[in-house]
Amino acid sequence: MPRSLVTDYAAALTIAWSGAAGAESARQSALRLGRIALLRLLVSRGRARLSEVMARERRCLFLLVSHRLMEKPEPIAELRDAGAAFIPLVHDLIPATHPEYARPGVAMQHLRRLETVASLATGIIVNSAATDTVLQPHLVRQADPPDVVVAPLGIEAFTPAATAPAMPTEPYFVSIGTIEPRKNHLLLLHLWRDFAAKWGPAAPRLVLVGRRGWENENVLDLLERCALLKGLVTEAGSLSDPAVGALLAGSRALLFPSFAEGYGLPLAEALAAGAPAICSDLPALREVGGDVPEYLDPLDGSGWRRMVLDYAAPDSRARSAQLARMRRWSPPSWDDHFDAVDGMLARVAARHGGLASGAATRRGGVPAPVSEPLTAEPAALR
Numbered sequence: 001m002p003r004s005l006v007t008d009y010a011a012a013l014t015i016a017w018s019g020a021a022g023a024e025s026a027r028q029s030a031l032r033l034g035r036i037a038l039l040r041l042l043v044s045r046g047r048a049r050l051s052e053v054m055a056r057e058r059r060c061l062f063l064l065v066s067h068r069l070m071e072k073p074e075p076i077a078e079l080r081d082a083g084a085a086f087i088p089l090v091h092d093l094i095p096a097t098h099p100e101y102a103r104p105g106v107a108m109q110h111l112r113r114l115e116t117v118a119s120l121a122t123g124i125i126v127n128s129a130a131t132d133t134v135l136q137p138h139l140v141r142q143a144d145p146p147d148v149v150v151a152p153l154g155i156e157a158f159t160p161a162a163t164a165p166a167m168p169t170e171p172y173f174v175s176i177g178t179i180e181p182r183k184n185h186l187l188l189l190h191l192w193r194d195f196a197a198k199w200g201p202a203a204p205r206l207v208l209v210g211r212r213g214w215e216n217e218n219v220l221d222l223l224e225r226c227a228l229l230k231g232l233v234t235e236a237g238s239l240s241d242p243a244v245g246a247l248l249a250g251s252r253a254l255l256f257p258s259f260a261e262g263y264g265l266p267l268a269e270a271l272a273a274g275a276p277a278i279c280s281d282l283p284a285l286r287e288v289g290g291d292v293p294e295y296l297d298p299l300d301g302s303g304w305r306r307m308v309l310d311y312a313a314p315d316s317r318a319r320s321a322q323l324a325r326m327r328r329w330s331p332p333s334w335d336d337h338f339d340a341v342d343g344m345l346a347r348v349a350a351r352h353g354g355l356a357s358g359a360a361t362r363r364g365g366v367p368a369p370v371s372e373p374l375t376a377e378p379a380a381l382r
Contacts, residue, residue, distance in 0.1 A: 001037055001040070001046065001049075002049075005033060005036065005037060008029075008033055009030060009033040009034065009037070012026045012027075012029040012030035012033060013026075013030050014026075016030055017240060017241055018159070018240055018241065018242065019239070019240025019241070019242050019243055020240075020242075023240070054082055054083060054084065058083075059083060059084075059085065059349060059352055060083060060084040060085070061084065061085050061087055061345060061348065061349065062076070062079050062080075062084040062085065062086050062087065063087050063088075063089070064076075064086070064087070064088045064089070065088075065089040065125075066089070067090075067091060067110070067113055070088060070113040070116050070117070071109050071110075071112035071113045071116065072116075073112075073115070073116040073119065073120060076116060076120055077120055080120055080122075085122035085123065085348050085349075085352045086120045086121050086122055087121065087122060087123040087124065087125065087344075087345070087348065088116075088117050088121055088124060088125070089124075089125040089126075089127070090117060090124060090125070090126050090127075090131060090135055091127055091131070091262050091263070092127075092131055092260075092261070092262025092263070093110070093114065093131065093134045093135060093138075093262070094182065094260050094261075094262060095107050095109070095110035096110045096111050096114060097134060097260065098182065098259065098260045100181075101180065101181050101182035101215070101259065101260065103214050103215070114135075114138045115138075115141075117135075117138070117139075117146075118138050118139050118140065118141040118142070119141040119142065121146040122146055122147070122348050122351075122352060123146050123147040123148070123149070123344050123345070123347070123348040124139075124146050124147070124148045124149070125148075125149055125151050125341055125344070126148060126149070126150055126151070127150075127151065127152055127153055127262060127263040128150065128152060128262060128263050128264075128283075128284045128287050128288075129150050129283075129287060130261075130262070130282070130283040130284040130287060131150075131262045131263070131284070132148055132150050133283070135148070136148075147344050147347050147348055147351075149340050149341060149343070149344035150340070151336075151337045151338075151340040151341050151344075152263065152287070152288070152332045152336070152337060153263060153265060153332065153334075153337060154331075154332050154333045154334030154335070154336065154337045155265070155268050155269055155272055155331050155332060155333075155334075156241075156334070157272070158241065158242055158244075158245030158246075158249075158269075158272065158273055159241075159242050159245075167207075167246070167247060167250050168205040168207070168234075170204065170205050171204045171205070171252050171312045171314075172204060172205035172206065172207055172250075172251055172252065173204060173205070173206050173207070173251055173252055173253055173254070173255050173308065173311075173312075174206075174207050174209060174247055174248055174251045174253075174254050174255070174270075174275070175188060175206065175207070175208050175209065175210075175254070175255045175256070175257075176209045176210060176244065176254065176256075176266035176269070176270075177209075177210045177256075177258070177266060178210045178211055178212075178213040179208065179210060179211070179212045179213050179216050179219055179220075180213035180214055180215060180216055181215050181216060181219075181259075182258060182259050182260055183210075183257075183258050183259075184257040184258055184259055184280075184298050185208065185216075185219045186218055186219055186222075187257050187298065187301060187304060188206060188255060188257065188304075189219060189222045189223070189226075189229065189233065190222075190301070191301070191304060191305055191308065192206050192229055192232055192233050193222070193226060193228050193229060194305070195232070196228035196229060196232050197228060201231065201232075203232055204232075204252065204308070204312040205232055205233070205234065206232065206233045206234070206255075207233075207234050207236050207247060207251075208233065208234065208235050208236060209236045209237075209238075209239055209244060209247065210237075210238065211237060211238055223235060244269065244273075245269070245273045248269065248270050248273035248274075248275040249273045249274055249275060251275050252276070252311045252312055252316075252319065253270075253275060253276040253277055253278050253308075253311045253319065254266060254267065254270035254275050254276070254277040254278070254279070255277075255278055255279075255304075255308070256270075256277060256278070256279035256280060256285065256293075257279070257280050257296075257298045257304060258279075258280050258282065258285075258298065259280070259298050260282065261280075261282050261284045261285055262284055263284055263288070264279075264282075264284050264285045264287070264288040264289070267279055267285055267288045267289050267293065268288050268289075268331055268332055271288075271289065271292060271293075271326060271329055271331065272331040274323075274326070276292075276293070276294075276311065276319055276322040276323060276326070277289060277292070277293040277294070277322075278293065278294045278296065278304070278307050278308065278311065279293050279294070279295060279296070280295070280296065280297070280298040281295035281296060281297055281298075288332070289329070290329060291325060292322060292325045292326050292328075292329045293322065294307055294318065294322065
């Protein structure tokens with residue numbers, strides 16, 4: 001893809017996600033640019049450009065930062081054979097380690113992705129040490145192991161929402177994530193059903209942020225048919241980043257009772273917005289939150305019940321103590337992420353092509369590519 005097309009697309013997405021004035025127009029612009037990009041691929045303009053880049057560069061780096069189509073090794077092997085070092089970003093191994101939470105067939109698909117990574121990757125980016133730990137046993141296919149860098153995803157400071165969502169006037173909690181079994185919404189809804197039965201309208205509120213996902217029939221039955229939850233539990237759907245920030249800032253806490261996570265972006269967002277967090281005791285979440293959040297077993301229903309009621313109280317000592325701990329916490333930054341990634345790209349380039357040692361340094365605050373990264377989708381993937 002031409003650089004100008006990619007930067008225009010990214011700029012349009014940034015405005016669309018911001019929720020600011022012009023967001024809908026920017027979303028339409030992003031869709032239009034996406035259609036232009038697809039058309040270029042359909043007429044093989046992308047392939048011609050790819051061949052040109054690879055003929056010019058002594059060594060190219062092919063970054064694949066999505067799991068999408070990683071289960072198809074042939075075009076990736078073709079690029080590697082042509083001289084491109086393959087560097088994927090592995091977000092998590094959850095479909096392979098917890099197949100019960102994935103759609104049918106996704107577990108085997110993800111294992112094929114891991115096979116591609118293990119056999120073809122020259123370098124690997126992971127979002128957490130927890131992901132790295134689970135990934136390492138799979139990396140036994142190559143005599144020369146790939147360079148793995150742990151580079152947690154950064155977050156940006158929340159900007160004020162142009163149109164803030166309607167927030168409950170009563171004490172409320174927020175849960176962020178696609179409504180699917182792994183996120184453990186069922187625990188929260190059963191707790192709120194119990195709260196409703198005991199206290200009715202005096203119970204705290206729960207706001208669910210995120211779209212409806214898969215394998216979630218029991219959760220949807222409660223949301224749609226349980227009369228006790230009406231008025232106490234709200235589905236906010238997908239919101240802009242500023243709206244999420246405003247919602248978190250006014251909450252009693254983020255509730256994050258997941259059974260498995262590869263990173264934990266909602267936790268970082270909550271703490272950055274000044275919201276306390278009650279979350280599952282998972283290695284990935286401890287990496288993000290340190291000693292700040294309250295950690296509970298995702299199956300400890302009585303513990304979650306006790307903690308939610310404590311944090312709902314205006315004089316909660318536990319909540320005040322977490323707010324005090326939060327002052328020592330700092331959010332993960334994109335600068336740290338890209339510094340780690342740039343360092344790994346430089347090492348990979350040095351091992352595979354001997355590029356100039358200063359190629360990965362920053363120019364004007366923008367990372368200079370070690371060589372021209374390949375962002376065009378190989379023709380065999382179409």
